[in-house]
Amino acid sequence: MSERVVPAAARQRRRPTKQGVVLSQELIVETALRLIEEHGSDALSVRRLGRALGADPSSIYRYFRHTDDLLLAIADELIGRTMRPWRPTGEWLADLRELGLRVHAGALAQPRAAALSAYRVTGRAYEIQAVEAILGVLRRAGFPDPEAVRIYHAFVDQALAFGALDSANAALPRAAREAEAQVWRTVYSRLPADTHPNIAATAPHLVATMRGSSYPAAQELLLTAAAARLREIRAAHGS
Structure with missing residues (x-):
């Protein structure tokens, strides 16, 4: 993924993609986590993510500016899985x-x-x-x-x-x-x-x-x- 900034207000896609997928940051992170466990770090590519999501790869830029932005979101989700059930x-x-x-x-x-x-x-x-x-x-x-x-x-x-x-x-x-x-x-x-x-x-x-x-x-x-x-x-x- 290369740097390609999309204004925050324009990032969310309300309509489904041609494949019927409604994208969100949460869905992209969950899909990326699954792909990483299946294929390793090579899974963090726009093309592979887009294919797994049934979406145009460029639509991922609506939510994440580049691969590192997505990786930080993945890291934070792993922390969240620890923190959410802990009291x-x-x-x-x-x-x-x-x-x-x-x-x-x-x-x-x-x-x-x-x-x-x-x-x-x-x-x-x-x-x-x-x-x-x-x-x-x-x-x-x-x-x-x-x-x-x-x-x-x-x-x-x-x-x-x-x-x-x-x-x-x-x-x-x-x-x-x-x-x-x-x-x-x-x-x-x-x-x-x-x-x-x-x-x-x-x-x-x-x-x-x-x-x-x-x-x-x-x-x-x-x-x-x-x-x-x-x-x-x-x-x-x-x-």
């Missing part, structure tokens, strides 16, 4: 734990799209809602503003990074994933203790745990550190 309970650790796990699960549900968009900053509605909500959880818990921002940054980057990492793995062909998972059993568990004592001692645990994501454990370490920091802050202020 804070007032228990800050539980709220952050659930939200982080939702972010990670959302990435695995759309692995190719997540790998394309996890590192982007959209500045759009759902991202703004997420930033506001997470900072609110931390500030209400009692973190001073600099600490709230520091923990927010680490929390979000961790969830997105693990989401992208595990999504990239999930996007591999199944045979490749299975072959890599078996390396822990066929290679590491057979290394001799005289040359690799640490691997040999922990081999059963490596085989048992390395097939899955370490995100839940990493998230717990981060939240435990955040809780310890909050206790330090409260002790310093005598509360």
Whole structure:
């Protein structure tokens, strides 16, 4: 997609296309997400989107100026899928734990799209809602503003990074994933203790745990550190 700006007021198409499709930003984003999961990043082309939508490819410019504009909308929709069902309970650790796990699960549900968009900053509605909500959880818990921002940054980057990492793995062909998972059993568990004592001692645990994501454990370490920091802050202020 090349840059081709259409005034915002002229972007919406009220009448169906020749194929009977009434276009909208939501429909285009949903279709793009489906195509990305089927075909990868090459799906983000005007021609392929138009064909999938049954619409003239040029009509997509009524809603998105170029490919990157559409990619940011896709990234924001993935955030929205995390945020829409989430409701804070007032228990800050539980709220952050659930939200982080939702972010990670959302990435695995759309692995190719997540790998394309996890590192982007959209500045759009759902991202703004997420930033506001997470900072609110931390500030209400009692973190001073600099600490709230520091923990927010680490929390979000961790969830997105693990989401992208595990999504990239999930996007591999199944045979490749299975072959890599078996390396822990066929290679590491057979290394001799005289040359690799640490691997040999922990081999059963490596085989048992390395097939899955370490995100839940990493998230717990981060939240435990955040809780310890909050206790330090409260002790310093005598509360």
